[in-house]
Amino acid sequence: MIAIRELNIDLREFQVRDIDLHIAENEFFVLMGPTGAGKTVLLEAIAGLVPIKSGTILIGDQEVTRLPPEKRGTSLVYQDYALFPHLTVMENIIYGLHFHKMDKKQTKERFDQLMEVLDLSHLHHRLPTNLSGGEKQRVAVARALMIDPRVVLLDEPLSALDPGFREEVRNALRRLHQSSEATFLMVTHDFAEALSLGGRAAVMNSGRIEQVGTIEDIFQRPLSMFVADFVGMKNLFAVQFQGTRADAKGLEIELGRKSINSRGYLAIRPEDIVISRKALSSSMRNSFRGIVTGILDQGFYYEVHLLVGAVTFKSLITKRSLFELKLHEGAEVFFSFKASAVHSF
């Protein structure tokens, strides 16, 4: 459990203001926001690595605001891995054990479990320089979890990885979170990561928290323009995958590629959905006939809601298109989008 009350941080480059945040025991919490929003600073403040101006931080039931980093039971995983280059993989992983008194049997069990889940057994004696990005990050995760921390702080752990490795580390993180009692707090700007790992999330903007809630809430019911803009992808559906297709409440959507998971989410940016009065004979793989259920004025653009079966799509069109298409609520229209515009995770 992490509880942050009225936290303020004043660094030269960054300021963090009035943070109130409650993260439940064993939750996988995601911190999102643009670069420079103060996410890493908040993470390092929880770890005790940044001086804070005012406020309190509790981990478990203990107030840690004045404790040095080594007494807090928080482990860090950075985007750039931060492996100790002069130590072997094995020495990196057991580094924290030098400073913690632990039951030998439990330590051994945890070590074996981490080796298995993160698939590191064959790398023991290598030095970090000789590892791939995915391997490095798996070692960093193992090192963080080896001391059985109360809180695991992950700072964009997947951003530097190639897509293939990203999937692999993400799955390992999910498994480790499920089998551990620790609370996970991850910074990311990747929506796929946020959705596939996180339960709840917060969006930060220039040092403040804009919104806290379940990830689907944040995506579907943004409370501020900033969050709406930030999440961007307004079409978000829980789906089941079958081959190269996805089933969203009975509606079949073509992905153009196979998904390795059986369940997941689809996201489509509203501006990728093209509305027409007649059926388009184009190369777009997904074409539907729907009914306009709402038209919302958004300044330069209009957001058009389109209902097909039980699914509502949101499309963004210009004022001119709106007039040319003569759209009104209840109108029957065609709309389509490319398979490549569909993001799945």
Added chain:
Amino acid sequence: MKREPFFWVSVSCGIVIMAFIILPLIQLLTSPSVEMLRESIGDKDVGRSIWLSIYTAGLAAVISFVLGTPLAYLLARSNFKGKRLVEGIIDLPIAIPHPVVGIAILSVAGRNHWFGQMLGELGIRIMGSVTGIVTVLTFVGIPFYLNATKAGFEAISPRLEKVSRSLGASMFSTFIRITFPLAWRSMLIGIIMCCARAISEFGAVVIVAYHPMIAPVLIYERFEAYGLKYSQPVAVWLVSISLILFLLLRILTLHKVEEQ
């Protein structure tokens, strides 16, 4: 492929500079006969002065290491008001003319200054003593140690230290287990640079302590009293011994690097 004229200009300049550095040194090293070299190393004064040069320079490096390491770490890791000023002050000894360094140190350590009087009461003598030589050599050598070591610390990501702290290591343990093993090579280079600078100092030492004679002062004295021919063998010994020591250090460190 035809080379640009610029390439040939660069190469020519390079050759001129190489010749400019190497030619006088080769001439110096090859002038004295083996007989003269043997005779000069048998001379008690020569042996004593070379040994004094080496161990005072070594002491200067040790003092720089002990006092300089924490400051180098502070400068590499933190930003504070006046940091530029501190860095500027550290570089001052490099820019000041050598005799001026000697005069400046004497003016503080002399009997007319409260600091000199305090030292006198403690029984510490700067003028004409080994203590004085070490003081001067530290003064001129420490900037080189500080700068090399600071660069070494700066090259280590602060995140390594942060991770170490979060894994339960105190600041001290982190320094011993992470920072030092990653920075010791730069520190060693700093020590070599500091020693090299100290061993070559003449102008400041000659003012603070003509006696006991370090090798450069002895070389100067022989040159003044007997001429070029008699100063050369001592110079050859000083240059050779220093070069061998530095080479040994470098080989030792390179060897370690390959092992890793």
